[in-house]
Amino acid sequence: MHSDPAEVKKSVRAYMTVFVTLMVFTVVTVAASRFHFAVPIAITIALIIAAMKGSMVAGVFMHLSHERRAIYGALLLTLVFFIVLLFIPVLGYLDRVRY
Amino acid sequence: MNIPYTVEERPDTGLTNGKFGIWLFLASEVMLFGALFSTYILLRVGAEEWPHAELSVLLGTINTIILISSSVTMVMAWASLKMNNWGRHHLYLALTFLLALVFLVNKYFEYSEHFAKGEGPWHNTFFAIYFTLTGLHGLHILGGMVVMAYLLGPGAGLWKRNPEQFTNRIEATGLYWHFVDLVWIFLFPVLYLL
Numbered sequence: 001m002h003s004d005p006a007e008v009k010k011s012v013r014a015y016m017t018v019f020v021t022l023m024v025f026t027v028v029t030v031a032a033s034r035f036h037f038a039v040p041i042a043i044t045i046a047l048i049i050a051a052m053k054g055s056m057v058a059g060v061f062m063h064l065s066h067e068r069r070a071i072y073g074a075l076l077l078t079l080v081f082f083i084v085l086l087f088i089p090v091l092g093y094l095d096r097v098r099y
Numbered sequence: 100m101n102i103p104y105t106v107e108e109r110p111d112t113g114l115t116n117g118k119f120g121i122w123l124f125l126a127s128e129v130m131l132f133g134a135l136f137s138t139y140i141l142l143r144v145g146a147e148e149w150p151h152a153e154l155s156v157l158l159g160t161i162n163t164i165i166l167i168s169s170s171v172t173m174v175m176a177w178a179s180l181k182m183n184n185w186g187r188h189h190l191y192l193a194l195t196f197l198l199a200l201v202f203l204v205n206k207y208f209e210y211s212e213h214f215a216k217g218e219g220p221w222h223n224t225f226f227a228i229y230f231t232l233t234g235l236h237g238l239h240i241l242g243g244m245v246v247m248a249y250l251l252g253p254g255a256g257l258w259k260r261n262p263e264q265f266t267n268r269i270e271a272t273g274l275y276w277h278f279v280d281l282v283w284i285f286l287f288p289v290l291y292l293l
Contacts, residue, residue: 005181005182005183008178008181008182009178009182011178012175012178015171015174015175015178016171018171019167019168019171022167023164023167026160026163026164026167029287029288029292030156030160030292033156033288033292033293039293042292042293043293046288046289046292046293047285047288049288050284050285050287050288050289053284054281054284054285057170057277057280057281057284058277058281061170061171061173061174061273061277061280062273062274062277062278068112068113068114069113070111070112070113070114070119071114071119071122074119074122074123074126075122075126077126078126078129078130081130081133082129082130082133085130085133085134085137086133086136086137086140088137089137089138089140089141090137090140090141090144093141093144093145
């Protein structure tokens with residue numbers, strides 16, 4: 001991440017760009033919800049926008065776009081367990097439905 | 100005895116202990132909220148009907164705007180320190196604290212309205228998971244405010260004694276705060292819009 005004051009000054013412009021983009025995406029999310037899409041489509045749209053917003057916060061505000069390898073390693077491991085955590089209960093539910 | 104690697108980076112990780120520590124803490128937080136999101140999916144997939152339009156989209160949107168703004172003021176508080184501007188840092192951190200307070204006040208009004216209508220966590224499955232998720236998130240906001248209050252008040256003296264360590268503390272607080280914002284970015288559509 002940046003530690004040089006001149007570099008930080010440059011990053012400030014990126015923070016402001018992300019701020020405006022996040023605001024626009026928030027408006028888009030709310031506007032999209034007014035269209036009454038079918039539930040699966042609505043969920044997909046909302047989660048895609050949320051993922052885009054989340055990646056901007058993580059990448060720019062949390063400086064994940066240029067971090068040390070140790071942090072990436074820890075987060076990769078977390079991501080794997082997070083995915084397992086999200087899907088195991090659903091698989092369990094589908095199993096119960098089937099039998 | 101001094102805590103090692105608070106300012107200089109550890110040779111093996113290339114990070115200060117505080118920074119690596121906060122990231123590991125955030126990893127555990129991902130699992131905590133992940134378990135609750137997983138519960139939400141399970142409850143929703145298993146429900147025959149799922150309530151819609153139970154929450155005020157306007158209040159949720161306002162709170163989203165507040166939290167996003169607070170993330171910007173937080174990162175600016177850190178950037179101001181890096182640019183050696185203490186006054187601006189103090190202003191941005193105080194603004195972040197204030198925005199967090201406004202978020203909680205909004206949440207208080209939102210909760211009060213639901214309780215007045217008898218829509219507590221016992222009302223139905225939706226409100227049970229809504230209060231669990233937003234309550235836990237609210238506690239995180241409160242935790243962040245306690246840390247910010249410390250850094251605005253008694254903890255601010257460290258800037259004079261060890262400016263680099265103080266900047267690192269602000270960075271760690273910022274990482275936590277952005278994570279709290281990130282969780283809300285997912286909570287808002289999931290609970291208010293879908």
